[in-house]
Amino acid sequence: MSHTLVVRPLSALVVILAGSALLAAPVMAGEEEAQAQERIQQVESGEAEAQGDDGEVEASDDDVLESDEQPAHHGNDNGxxxxxxxxxxxxxxxxxxxxxxxxxxxxxxxxxxxxxxxxxxxxxxxxxxxxxxxxxxxxxxxxxxxxxxxxxxxxxxxxxxxxxxxxxxxxxxxxxxxxxx
Structure with missing residues (x-):
């Protein structure tokens, strides 16, 4: 008797997608961390220019956010x-x-x-x-x-x-x- 492996296409796709998501997760996390570090460096490098006479940092949300990002809203979302x-x-x-x-x-x-x-x-x-x-x-x-x-x-x-x-x-x-x- 020979055993034939029967693979259901949907089940195989789920396994493949789940495996690729597990493999990609550390890479994605690393990319997100790198992007966060880049933003921090951008803000820090701009601090000297944004400081007032009293040494306080004067920064707005626009200084921190990328142009395509929106600030998080807490509460009602009517702006x-x-x-x-x-x-x-x-x-x-x-x-x-x-x-x-x-x-x-x-x-x-x-x-x-x-x-x-x-x-x-x-x-x-x-x-x-x-x-x-x-x-x-x-x-x-x-x-x-x-x-x-x-x-x-x-x-x-x-x-x-x-x-x-x-x-x-x-x-x-x-x-x-x-x-x-």
């Missing part, structure tokens, strides 16, 4: 995201919870802007402390202004967990010779 955000700020100007969340967000992002050491572990620990503190601060806002018992319970759990993680990160930093704030 008026900035106007929409401004309207939201005015709309909630008298809402104490919104104002508290905005302050927490501003402070967290400011505090997360650390001077990097080059040590990935230390930089992670140093950046996560203000990130976790931001979570604690947000949880405290909902404890003051929120009404839902399930959300308030979650907020209490978040506070407890994040305080433990902050303590661990601070201890780790001290043990590895880094200062903590």
């Amino acid at each position: 008026h995201d900035h106007e929409h955000a401004m309207h939201d700020e005015d709309e909630h100007a008298d809402n104490e919870a919104v104002q508290a969340y905005r302050e927490v967000n501003r402070r967290m992002h400011e505090d997360m802007s650390i001077d990097f050491t080059g040590d990935a572990d230390a930089d992670f620990a140093r950046g996560m402390i203000p990130h976790h503190q931001g979570a604690i601060d947000m949880a405290n806002v909902v404890l003051v202004h929120g009404e839902d018992d399930a959300i308030r319970d979650l907020a209490r759990e978040i506070i407890e967990a994040q305080e433990e993680e902050i303590a661990f990160l601070r201890d780790w930093l001290v043990q590895h010779g880094y200062e903590t704030n």
Whole structure:
């Protein structure tokens, strides 16, 4: 008895396409990384020209994006995201919870802007402390202004967990010779 291999054309095509996709994935990832590095270099080389008298970099989205790229839109996609955000700020100007969340967000992002050491572990620990503190601060806002018992319970759990993680990160930093704030 002879066995004849019967290949269904569609099944073979699926196998071929799947195999070629697996082979092409690292190449495509490498190309994307190279393109990202090229964009970074373009931005960095243009920084000296874009700096103002105070040393601050003055760059617009157009400086970073290629001509055929569009900026990512978050929120509604009608092209008026900035106007929409401004309207939201005015709309909630008298809402104490919104104002508290905005302050927490501003402070967290400011505090997360650390001077990097080059040590990935230390930089992670140093950046996560203000990130976790931001979570604690947000949880405290909902404890003051929120009404839902399930959300308030979650907020209490978040506070407890994040305080433990902050303590661990601070201890780790001290043990590895880094200062903590």
